[in-house]
Amino acid sequence: MSELDTFRAQTRAWLEENVPHSMRQPVRGEGDANWGGRKADYSKNPDQKLYMDRMASRGWTVPDWPTEYGGGGLSPAEAKILREEMGRIKARNPLNSFGISMLGPALLKYGTEEQKLEHLPKIARGEIRWCQGYSEPNAGSDLAGLQTSAVPDGDDYIVNGQKVWTSYADKADWIFCLVRTSKESKQGGISFLLFDMDSPGVSTKPILLISGYSPFCETFFDNVRVPKKNRIHEENKGWDVAKYLLGHEREMISGMGLAGPGGNPLIEGAIATIGLNDRGELADPLLRGQLALFEVRSKAFRAMSERFIDELKAGRAHPAQPSMMKYYGTELNKSRHELVMASGGSDALEWESERSNHGAAPRAWLRTKANSIEGGTSEVQLNIIAKRILELPGA
Amino acid sequence: MPLFLNEEQTMLRDAAQQFVAEAAPVSHMRGLRDAGDATGFSRDLWKQFADMGFTGILIPEADGGLGLGHVEAGVVLEEVGRNLSPSPFLTTAVAAVEALKGSALAQRWYPGILAGETVAALAIDERAKHGNAVAMKAERSGNGFKLTGTKQFVTHGHAADLLLVAARTAGSPEDDAGVTLFAVAKDAAGLTADPQRLADASLAARMTFDGVEIDADAVIGEIDGGRAVLARLLAAGRTGVAAEMLGVGGGAMDMTVGYLKERKQFGVPIGSFQALQHRAAHLYAEMEVARAAVLKAQQLLDAGDAQASEAVNVAKAMAGLASTLAVQEGVQMHGGIGMTDEYDIGFYMKRARVLAEMFGDANFHADQFARANGY
Numbered sequence: 001m002s003e004l005d006t007f008r009a010q011t012r013a014w015l016e017e018n019v020p021h022s023m024r025q026p027v028r029g030e031g032d033a034n035w036g037g038r039k040a041d042y043s044k045n046p047d048q049k050l051y052m053d054r055m056a057s058r059g060w061t062v063p064d065w066p067t068e069y070g071g072g073g074l075s076p077a078e079a080k081i082l083r084e085e086m087g088r089i090k091a092r093n094p095l096n097s098f099g100i101s102m103l104g105p106a107l108l109k110y111g112t113e114e115q116k117l118e119h120l121p122k123i124a125r126g127e128i129r130w131c132q133g134y135s136e137p138n139a140g141s142d143l144a145g146l147q148t149s150a151v152p153d154g155d156d157y158i159v160n161g162q163k164v165w166t167s168y169a170d171k172a173d174w175i176f177c178l179v180r181t182s183k184e185s186k187q188g189g190i191s192f193l194l195f196d197m198d199s200p201g202v203s204t205k206p207i208l209l210i211s212g213y214s215p216f217c218e219t220f221f222d223n224v225r226v227p228k229k230n231r232i233h234e235e236n237k238g239w240d241v242a243k244y245l246l247g248h249e250r251e252m253i254s255g256m257g258l259a260g261p262g263g264n265p266l267i268e269g270a271i272a273t274i275g276l277n278d279r280g281e282l283a284d285p286l287l288r289g290q291l292a293l294f295e296v297r298s299k300a301f302r303a304m305s306e307r308f309i310d311e312l313k314a315g316r317a318h319p320a321q322p323s324m325m326k327y328y329g330t331e332l333n334k335s336r337h338e339l340v341m342a343s344g345g346s347d348a349l350e351w352e353s354e355r356s357n358h359g360a361a362p363r364a365w366l367r368t369k370a371n372s373i374e375g376g377t378s379e380v381q382l383n384i385i386a387k388r389i390l391e392l393p394g395a
Numbered sequence: 396m397p398l399f400l401n402e403e404q405t406m407l408r409d410a411a412q413q414f415v416a417e418a419a420p421v422s423h424m425r426g427l428r429d430a431g432d433a434t435g436f437s438r439d440l441w442k443q444f445a446d447m448g449f450t451g452i453l454i455p456e457a458d459g460g461l462g463l464g465h466v467e468a469g470v471v472l473e474e475v476g477r478n479l480s481p482s483p484f485l486t487t488a489v490a491a492v493e494a495l496k497g498s499a500l501a502q503r504w505y506p507g508i509l510a511g512e513t514v515a516a517l518a519i520d521e522r523a524k525h526g527n528a529v530a531m532k533a534e535r536s537g538n539g540f541k542l543t544g545t546k547q548f549v550t551h552g553h554a555a556d557l558l559l560v561a562a563r564t565a566g567s568p569e570d571d572a573g574v575t576l577f578a579v580a581k582d583a584a585g586l587t588a589d590p591q592r593l594a595d596a597s598l599a600a601r602m603t604f605d606g607v608e609i610d611a612d613a614v615i616g617e618i619d620g621g622r623a624v625l626a627r628l629l630a631a632g633r634t635g636v637a638a639e640m641l642g643v644g645g646g647a648m649d650m651t652v653g654y655l656k657e658r659k660q661f662g663v664p665i666g667s668f669q670a671l672q673h674r675a676a677h678l679y680a681e682m683e684v685a686r687a688a689v690l691k692a693q694q695l696l697d698a699g700d701a702q703a704s705e706a707v708n709v710a711k712a713m714a715g716l717a718s719t720l721a722v723q724e725g726v727q728m729h730g731g732i733g734m735t736d737e738y739d740i741g742f743y744m745k746r747a748r749v750l751a752e753m754f755g756d757a758n759f760h761a762d763q764f765a766r767a768n769g770y
Contacts, residue, residue: 299764316399394667
């Protein structure tokens with residue numbers, strides 16, 4: 001037996017023993033996912049905490065981070081095996097976290113040793129929940145036009161301004177935030193700061209969306225005092241960190257185009273509503289064709305995601321490839337939810353009923369409309385592909 | 396196994412890239428077409444494929460081949476696609492070799508294929524749209540069988556030394572059981588081939604079997620159990636066509652992106668216009684996804700994985716969708732010059748249409764996928 005076979009066998013046995021059964025089914029809506037943090041409430045589902053703590057004890061909330069920062073220290077091949085074995089038993093992600101998917105990689109690349117040791121283990125254990133302070137009312141696709149200011153004052157900065165579309169700012173413990181430290185240069189006057197959302201002068205206001213949910217906030221900073229030692233990378237070099245991190249955000253969002261482990265809720269839902277004819281085909285032939293062609297793309301994109309991860313780990317991916325993944329994955333996810341709605345018919349329109357799980361389908365459908373806007377619009381991704389990959393000339 | 400080419404496969408790709416671009420560039424195909432060539436490919440070129448070792452890629456080492464897999468065959472096919480090179484490589488060295496693998500007939504046909512002397516054709520389709528039904532009759536006759544019926548879209552059918560023929564020894568056309576696969580030599584009495592020039596200038600025959608007498612030893616695999624062999628042949632053929640389509644689509648895309656950088660209107664390269672940039676970038680994304688799907692199918696076939704069948708459906712359908720987009724966008728973004736015979740982009744459009752139809756189009760494979768997944 002090779003070392004990897006042994007690892008697979010041990011991993012399979014450990015997961016069998018340690019993943020609670022309630023964590024071996026798909027997440028039911030945003031409220032059912034575990035995001036960790038100081039404000040997390042596990043009273044309704046203590047298994048979430050148990051599962052997260054057990055996984056974190058092996059470093060498996062962040063399998064490929066170094067062990068000294070709370071990671072599992074797994075090789076790419078081992079990490080792939082862990083993903084496969086978790087998929088085999090339909091184990092869900094133990095911890096959803098912007099700390100893991102976005103800040104962590106940026107800290108690993110740009111943080112000082114002290115900063116890494118301070119923040120990464122708490123991210124890995126799900127103790128601190130992070131939010132991202134990027135967009136502003138006048139800085140969306142033109143992100144580098146941001147105006148939130150950070151003025152030096154002794155060992156601190158004084159931060160003033162406003163962010164918008166801050167995901168879960170009202171539930172987060174800390175924020176990683178882009179601020180302007182110089183007006184001399186647009187991209188070259190931005191710095192990257194970390195601070196506690198409990199700092200005096202920070203306030204948040206949830207934004208009610210078309211889904212009826214409020215996953216995003218407006219976030220206000222009124223003379224917030226932030227120690228200079230909380231700055232990542234050099235002053236006025238924050239854009240480098242921001243760009244690096246955006247690449248990881250795009251990777252995360254691109255994963256949305258993929259069906260979850262086990263089962264296929266889209267097809268199962270269509271069969272439940274529409275039924276099969278006597279030849280075993282979905283009884284609506286046009287919808288069946290649309291679903292089948294969608295599923296072909298979805299499966300092909302699953303292969304693309306595997307290829308992308310393999311190339312990324314081997315250092316072979318084009319640096320702008322995350323833009324392609326983000327573009328394709330989010331557009332695919334929007335198509336998936338259009339088909340969920342078409343398959344569900346009027347059942348899928350109910351907004352509040354128990355039988356519709358409080359309108360889970362229509363709310364999720366509406367939520368996906370943001371996928372191709374947040375983290376850089378589809379059009380911005382196409383611009384990046386055109387310029388950086390196809391090397392087409394600038395306007 | 397990571398989903399990208401390993402070191403040996405990359406070396407093979409580099410060699411194939413250089414060889415095919417030099418020996419059979421698009422101008423080679425154009426020359427054959429302009430000369431009204433009646434064979435449909437160059438026998439000299441087929442010899443050169445053999446000299447390069449390409450014809451033995453899928454033949455086991457014990458039989459004198461290289462003993463490699465579908466990933467490697469696909470590497471060559473992608474270059475064949477990129478250069479629109481007319482070649483019996485797909486039907487002979489991929490589909491026929493896979494069908495014969497492990498049978499007593501391998502010893503008879505492999506040496507000629509290895510030497511670049513034998514060409515094989517696949518007599519599968521009986522209707523304009525590829526399907527699973529096999530109606531051609533194979534009746535018991537003396538020590539063998541008598542074949543009666545017609546086949547169409549048989550690429551190289553008029554020039555082939557060997558025809559692989561799916562026929563029915565029992566049951567009705569839609570049945571899985573009762574199909575038998577035969578290896579028929581070209582000189583069989585009662586066999587006529589009517590070669591037709593297709594839109595892409597390639598030749599495919601309409602074939603008539605008028606009581607063609609075949610010995611029992613021409614049966615590949617089991618009598619009445621030919622579906623298993625046919626499935627292997629088609630999996631190889633479909634994955635191979637998908638790889639060739641990556642080359643056709645990729646070639647069209649590269650040519651188009653190049654044109655966007657050169658062609659000037661309003662005093663600037665047209666590639667600086669966002670309307671065209673977005674079309675090109677979207678096409679790039681579709682081609683990348685198709686590439687991943689094809690490599691996935693190749694790797695799963697090589698591993699003998701149970702998931703391979705579904706992956707082949709996905710690969711053929713996705714490569715068809717992406718390469719069709721590539722050639723359509725290619726002509727559109729070339730503008731008027733893209734409509735001229737003198738410019739090569741039109742050849743890519745024609746070839747993509749033929750390959751999209753071969754062994755089932757995207758709708759056929761999406762339908763198969765849905766069926767396999769219970770809807």
